[in-house]
Amino acid sequence: MSLLAFNNLTYQLGNGGERKITVSASLKEGEILVVRGPSGAGKSTLLRVLAKLQPGESGEVFLAGENWQTIPSTHWRSQVHYLAQKPAIFEGTVLDNLTKPFELRLVKKKLSFNLDLAKRLMQDLLLSPDLLNHDARTLSGGEAARLAFVRSLITEPTVLLLDEPTAALDNLSRAAFNRTLSKWLLGSHRAAVLVSHNNDVDSLARVSFLDIV
Numbered sequence: 001m002s003l004l005a006f007n008n009l010t011y012q013l014g015n016g017g018e019r020k021i022t023v024s025a026s027l028k029e030g031e032i033l034v035v036r037g038p039s040g041a042g043k044s045t046l047l048r049v050l051a052k053l054q055p056g057e058s059g060e061v062f063l064a065g066e067n068w069q070t071i072p073s074t075h076w077r078s079q080v081h082y083l084a085q086k087p088a089i090f091e092g093t094v095l096d097n098l099t100k101p102f103e104l105r106l107v108k109k110k111l112s113f114n115l116d117l118a119k120r121l122m123q124d125l126l127l128s129p130d131l132l133n134h135d136a137r138t139l140s141g142g143e144a145a146r147l148a149f150v151r152s153l154i155t156e157p158t159v160l161l162l163d164e165p166t167a168a169l170d171n172l173s174r175a176a177f178n179r180t181l182s183k184w185l186l187g188s189h190r191a192a193v194l195v196s197h198n199n200d201v202d203s204l205a206r207v208s209f210l211d212i213v
Ligand SMILES: Nc1ncnc2c1ncn2[C@@H]1O[C@H](COP(=O)(O)OP(=O)(O)OP(=O)(O)O)[C@@H](O)[C@H]1O
Pocket: 013, 014, 015, 016, 037, 038, 039, 040, 041, 042, 043, 044, 045, 046
């Protein structure tokens, strides 16, 4: 069975025009769907619609066979994580940012913050655990992107919607990101949708493509 499927999902681009996009795709566990297309084609908008951050017009989306209309948005977003091109960084330290999701009732109910896991993921992503006590607002763009990735992974999502996650990363950090993503996908009940302009998806296994033109 597909872990994530969307059938004739139609959404409007938020630029005041009449342009509508209709897309269909499905992903099984462990798979990555790479969304490609020119700038302004509607790739980020698709991820935001899939995250229920903005409405689609018609069509159906299923998560592990369940229609998204039957799943409240907060529950949906606790399973389907959107990582924006410019990640949300909260006031406080890096550690504060990592513990922030655990203030949410839905997350608290299922998990507790695991500092060792957070440190291990930081190391996997070439982020020194010394950063934990740093002001998160002072992180570079590439460090912030990796922090947001760690923050997402430690709350055990089912689907990651990644919007150009490696755009601000150098080659070494990008390779570390792809390794960490691949390793995460080996777990059960996991899949990712990735918007990328880089031709660096070769190192990722089980990739399929969705072209938006
Ligand atoms: N909040 C918004 N308000 C107004 N217009 C928007 C908004 N978000 C997106 N758009 C417009 O919708 C269109 C698609 O934007 P989107 O960000 O989805 O494209 P994209 O394919 O991700 O582009 P890029 O590769 O440059 O990131 C663009 O014309 C953009 O200007």
